[in-house]
Amino acid sequence: xxxxxGTATPLPATAHADPPDASATPKxxxxxxxxxxxxxxxxxxxxxxxxxxxxxxxxxxxxxFSQYVLSQTIVHAVGVTLELTVCAQMAGFLLGTVLxxxxxxxxxxxxxxxxxxxxxxxSIPMIVQLVFWFNLGALYRQLGLGIPFGPVFWSFAxxxxxxxxxxxxxxxxLHQAAYAAEVVRSGLLAVDHGQLEAAAALGIPRxxxxxxxxxxxxxxxxxxxxxxxxxxxxxxxxxxxxxAIGELFYQVQVVYGRTGQVIPLLMVATAWYVLLTSALSIVxxxxxxxxxxxxxxxxxxxxxxxxxxxxxxxxxxxxxxxxGK
Amino acid sequence: MVDVRGVHKSYxxxxxxxxxxxxxxxxxVTVVLGPSGSGKSTLLRSxxxxxxxxxxxxxxxxxxxxxxxxxxxxxxLKEKDxxxxxxxxxxxxxxxxxFPHLTVIENIIEAPVSVLRRPRREAVRAAERLLARxxxxxxxxxxPRQLSGGQQQRVAIARALALEPKVLLFDEPTSxxxxxxxxxxxxxxQDLARTGTTMIIVTHEIGFAREVADTVVxxxxxxxxxQGPPDAVLDQPRHERTRAFLSKVL
Ligand SMILES: Nc1ncnc2c1ncn2[C@@H]1O[C@H](COP(=O)(O)OP(=O)(O)OP(=O)(O)O)[C@@H](O)[C@H]1O
Ligand SMILES: [Mg+2]
Numbered sequence: 001x002x003x004x005x006g007t008a009t010p011l012p013a014t015a016h017a018d019p020p021d022a023s024a025t026p027k028x029x030x031x032x033x034x035x036x037x038x039x040x041x042x043x044x045x046x047x048x049x050x051x052x053x054x055x056x057x058x059x060x061x062x063x064x065f066s067q068y069v070l071s072q073t074i075v076h077a078v079g080v081t082l083e084l085t086v087c088a089q090m091a092g093f094l095l096g097t098v099l100x101x102x103x104x105x106x107x108x109x110x111x112x113x114x115x116x117x118x119x120x121x122x123s124i125p126m127i128v129q130l131v132f133w134f135n136l137g138a139l140y141r142q143l144g145l146g147i148p149f150g151p152v153f154w155s156f157a158x159x160x161x162x163x164x165x166x167x168x169x170x171x172x173x174l175h176q177a178a179y180a181a182e183v184v185r186s187g188l189l190a191v192d193h194g195q196l197e198a199a200a201a202l203g204i205p206r207x208x209x210x211x212x213x214x215x216x217x218x219x220x221x222x223x224x225x226x227x228x229x230x231x232x233x234x235x236x237x238x239x240x241x242x243x244a245i246g247e248l249f250y251q252v253q254v255v256y257g258r259t260g261q262v263i264p265l266l267m268v269a270t271a272w273y274v275l276l277t278s279a280l281s282i283v284x285x286x287x288x289x290x291x292x293x294x295x296x297x298x299x300x301x302x303x304x305x306x307x308x309x310x311x312x313x314x315x316x317x318x319x320x321x322x323x324g325k
Numbered sequence: 326m327v328d329v330r331g332v333h334k335s336y337x338x339x340x341x342x343x344x345x346x347x348x349x350x351x352x353x354v355t356v357v358l359g360p361s362g363s364g365k366s367t368l369l370r371s372x373x374x375x376x377x378x379x380x381x382x383x384x385x386x387x388x389x390x391x392x393x394x395x396x397x398x399x400x401x402l403k404e405k406d407x408x409x410x411x412x413x414x415x416x417x418x419x420x421x422x423x424f425p426h427l428t429v430i431e432n433i434i435e436a437p438v439s440v441l442r443r444p445r446r447e448a449v450r451a452a453e454r455l456l457a458r459x460x461x462x463x464x465x466x467x468x469p470r471q472l473s474g475g476q477q478q479r480v481a482i483a484r485a486l487a488l489e490p491k492v493l494l495f496d497e498p499t500s501x502x503x504x505x506x507x508x509x510x511x512x513x514x515q516d517l518a519r520t521g522t523t524m525i526i527v528t529h530e531i532g533f534a535r536e537v538a539d540t541v542v543x544x545x546x547x548x549x550x551x552q553g554p555p556d557a558v559l560d561q562p563r564h565e566r567t568r569a570f571l572s573k574v575l
Contacts, residue, residue, distance in 0.1 A: 194420060197418070
């Protein structure tokens with residue numbers, strides 16, 4: 001990055017073997033790369049051809065696409081997808097963070113339980129778990145609250161509690177928690193042990209050591225993988241179509257099942273997934289920037305700064321090449 | 326004031342400290358010398374209870390560190406009480422251990438604000454005075470990684486001073502520094518020595534020990550082999566081991 005944004009400093013005249021005029025600074029002539037141009041041109045032709053096909057080939061049925069992409073059913077389904085993603089991911093990260101701290105705790109019981117949780121929930125395919133939770137009502141008819149192994153004070157029927165959305169949320173959350181636990185743990189391990197020692201030597205209370213000193217530094221290692229997890233879940237929610245929940249992929253299938261317009265409707269789903277993923281990636285970029293404070297000697301430029309620099313560089317190149325002619 | 330009595334410490338089968346006795350009076354500077362692996366760091370870390378000792382005890386101003394004595398037994402203190410005791414003991418690490426995500430001033434006020442409950446304004450003003458004292462008044466808003474090693478260590482000293490500890494412990498404060506940066510850190514420590522700060526300093530800088538130390542302690546194999554005023558220990562060592570060590574480092 002620095003290579004492209006750095007501006008070349010003209011060599012002093014004395015650096016040349018025989019300067020034509022000692023007082024004039026010699027002009028820098030950038031090297032030419034004909035092969036690079038040819039390769040770029042070839043790639044561009046292929047891309048243009050593909051784009052042309054996308055637009056003109058009737059298979060894509062863009063009129064159908066535009067008819068559905070903002071239709072109420074689809075927009076509502078996108079809402080359900082988002083809801084599932086946000087709820088399951090938040091629950092997943094909360095539980096995952098607890099599990100991560102359990103794994104790193106001094107108590108062997110907590111450590112083992114957390115390890116076993118991650119082991120079990122990473123071993124079961126998400127879809128198996130979802131169907132399992134969906135059928136839970138059949139297995140446990142009653143859930144009760146009371147003294148463990150003792151009398152039950154309060155109980156309720158499970159099939160009312162675990163509806164299909166509920167089952168999906170439980171399944172997704174528990175599954176995400178197992179992965180989130182490892183993501184958070186990797187972040188915590190990435191923080192130098194000396195940081196905790198320094199905090200302890202200053203008498204900073206344990207909870208604040210974690211919140212103020214360890215977690216902000218752990219976030220640097222957590223965020224990129226967490227971004228992966230969230231985007232993975234966003235697309236992963238599409239498996240809950242097996243439970244007939246009206247999320248994006250299910251709804252799209254319902255429509256093309258009825259009309260037979262498979263390709264354009266899959267494009268509708270694709271467009272939405274790409275849009276949401278892009279939005280998440282942008283958010284991720286800014287969150288990462290926020291937590292990068294103090295990590296580098298010179299912070300990287302913001303995207304806005306980058307664009308401004310690019311414009312300036314292009315203009316400068318244009319000027320110098322213009323002079324050359 | 327700092328009283329170390331018969332301290333033993335072992336990691337599994339390796340005995341690291343084998344009965345260390347040490348007394349440091351208020352306002353005095355004690356420099357601990359000794360070969361690598363002799364237990365100097367372990368001793369310092371035991372004094373602020375980063376390590377638990379197996380036998381013996383340590384007290385500061387008559388207060389036992391890490392334990393409570395009752396009916397001839399020592400009861401281990403709760404973490405909360407140990408943390409409170411540590412606020413009286415400043416510790417400066419070999420590799421600084423500044424909090425990289427916080428600015429210099431935030432590093433310094435973190436403990437005064439969160440532990441001593443000082444008002445933030447007041448803590449910032451005190452921190453600025455400390456920064457001026459270590460010659461870094463203009464770096465308040467920098468992040469640690471934007472500073473040189475010597476500057477970072479001076480910030481770390483200011484951070485330790487911010488709690489107004491009764492004693493300051495230094496574990497090889499200049500060992501991670503380039504030679505040309507050692508001087509600026511030693512100058513700060515020397516300034517502290519002049520103003521009567523009680524300090525225990527582990528270092529390999531013999532010349533510095535001669536200048537600032539009231540007492541030089543030579544450790545080897547987990548015990549204090551000899552101690553006394555710098556000219557006595559450094560110029561007329563009584564033990565062969567001390568002589569061998571000094572001839573190597575001088
Ligand atoms: N956590 C630990 N587990 C096992 N052994 C340890 C541990 N910490 C230190 N030791 C051992 O204890 C001995 C003393 O270590 P210590 O760090 O106190 O030495 P030191 O005098 O500070 O040496 P140096 O000058 O190299 O810093 C060493 O032999 C070391 O290997
Ligand atoms: Mg050491």
